[in-house]
Amino acid sequence: MRFYALTVIGWSMLMNRFDLCFNHVIGAEGGYSNDSADPGGETMYGITRRDHPDLWLSGPPTLEMAKSRYFDRYWLAAGCDKLPAPWDLLVFDAAVNQGIFPAARFVQEALGVVPDGRIGPITVAAAQRAGQEAVALALAHRALRYSRTNGFARFGLGWLKRTYVLAMQADA
Secondary structure (H helix, E strand, C coil): CCCCCCCHHHHHHHHHHHHHHHHHHHHHHCCEECCCCCCCCCEECCEECCCCHHHHCCCCCCHHHHHHHHHHHHHHCCCHHHCCCCHHHHHHHHHHHHCHHHHHHHHHHHHCCCCCCCCCHHHHHHHHHCCHHHHHHHHHHHHHHHHCCCCHHHHHHHHHHHHHHHHHHHHC
16 A cells, blocks of 8 residues: 555545545445356455455455455556546446456546556546546446446446446536
8 A cells, every 4th residue: 555655634535535435336346246147256345256366265355355455456556546536436436347447548538638548647637627528428438338348238237327326426
């Protein structure tokens, strides 16, 4: 974790924003599942045994284990800590559900910056200037990717619902 660069006030604000975004993601990911049609396989709080075997060594991960993994491997890794609201939520949720690189690209395409799949100063500056139309465009890019994803016939309604709930939360 990157503790060294944050003041006490900055850390508190970051954690409050992360907590809010984490609560959205956990609400979308849910608890335990093991759907044979889901390539992720056995999952708890969105943490798959296939991708995170270290968290499954003693059984399904706890909520605190999931939260810590989400903070390190998705929130910080995707650059969400640098983005203003609601862009941090949009990138975080998409990074968890569709991958960090595609999440950054959705946002970059919507913001009109070179889509390199990494959140850097140019993307952050564009997000700080952007309005609601750019948010809607980012969500549309995400929905289009879902429509081309294997499993859309089975899981697409849930994925699109997740995107529309995110849109309502991003607007709040």
